[in-house]
Amino acid sequence: MSWWMQLIACCVATIAYSALVRLPRKAIAITALIASAGYGIYLLMDQSTMGYFLASLLIGVLCEICARIMKRAATLFMTAAIIPLVPGVGLYRTMRYIVEGNAQMALSTGTATLLGLCGIALALTVSTVLFANLRRIPKKKDGTC
Amino acid sequence: MQTHNELGDEWMEKVSQVLDAVCLAAQIILECGGETYRAEDTVERMCKGFGVPKVDVLALPTGLMLTLAMGEEKSLTRIVRVHRRSIHLKKLDQCNGVSRKVASGEMNALEALEALEAIKAECKDRKWLMIGASALSASAFAVMLGGFWIEFFIALFCGAAVQFISVLMARHRMPGMISGLITGALTTLLALLGTLVFPGANVEPVISGSIMPLLPGLATTNGIRDTIRGDLVSGGARIMEAILCAIMLAAGIGLVLSMWRGVIG
Incomplete structure (x- = not known):
């Protein structure tokens, strides 16, 4: 499977998912691009736990920047953009190993899945906190706060 | 005054x-x-x-x-x-x-x-558009996770069925956790039946692609973010919801997988 086909599929899937969560039309194209960029980083990082973290960090930062530019809530972009990274394969593999009675593989796959999810959550939290604090600085300078 | x-x-x-x-x-x-x-x-x-x-x-x-x-x-x-x-x-x-x-x-x-x-x-949800969107997203995710044409078509059915049954269950006020269990089981069943119709199809991308939109990715994030902000009650509640949701989905998948192994394997 070539990487560009995966990225195109990622783009299409994100667009379809945005329709599912009724994302406003203006935000759909940019959300799909952000999602593909994030997934590209994840593929580059060889699908590791660190890959989850860095890809989500990129997605979080890009979403916050877009939110500032378009004067919309960052959640709007983030909800759909993060979906391709959610470790669905890990969950399925864990269940398959449990059903097959392969406890060792189930444990290691399950741990990796959980770590991936934590990495995503941590990265998005970091980007949000980063931007929430950046916003406050110019306000203080103006004295309008 | x-x-x-x-x-x-x-x-x-x-x-x-x-x-x-x-x-x-x-x-x-x-x-x-x-x-x-x-x-x-x-x-x-x-x-x-x-x-x-x-x-x-x-x-x-x-x-x-x-x-x-x-x-x-x-x-x-x-x-x-x-x-x-x-x-x-x-x-x-x-x-x-x-x-x-x-x-x-x-x-x-x-x-x-x-x-x-x-x-x-405002509630003009076009039902067929939603089912189409769900089907397309499931099948595109299946391709993204290493599937090809066969997997694409099987996931199309899975995605449509998931959206259809979700709307149905929401209308009858089924608790969210139970509907997670049912959608997980239904997806797995359809994917496994798909492998009977199209021998040689890979089940993994189909099931993973279909459940990805259902997994609580953002709920976990919001929960952790709330907790870090100091909103301990809502943070804890959200994390709990996310964990239960994932466990229910996984339980649905596991249930059908083990039954399938019992019948076929």
């Missing part, structure tokens, strides 16, 4: 409009998948725009409490319960627009209330 008795009915009506408007705004945000701090923030901003001297608000994933302090001896409290939560970003966006207008003084309480009621009432 005037007290509320001298101001009388007119004052009372105006205050109740303010209260209705802020409660409705917060309720829409909580029902459409907004974070609790966004609901609290919106209430505070709107009250500032309406000229309410002091407001205290506590938003939880399942409800909202707020008190407006009007004048020295009078305060009004209201509790709003939030029963069903889904993601509806368009309503969230429109609600944000209203609160921004109120905060900048472009809208008064009555206009805001009317605008918010229009947002809440």
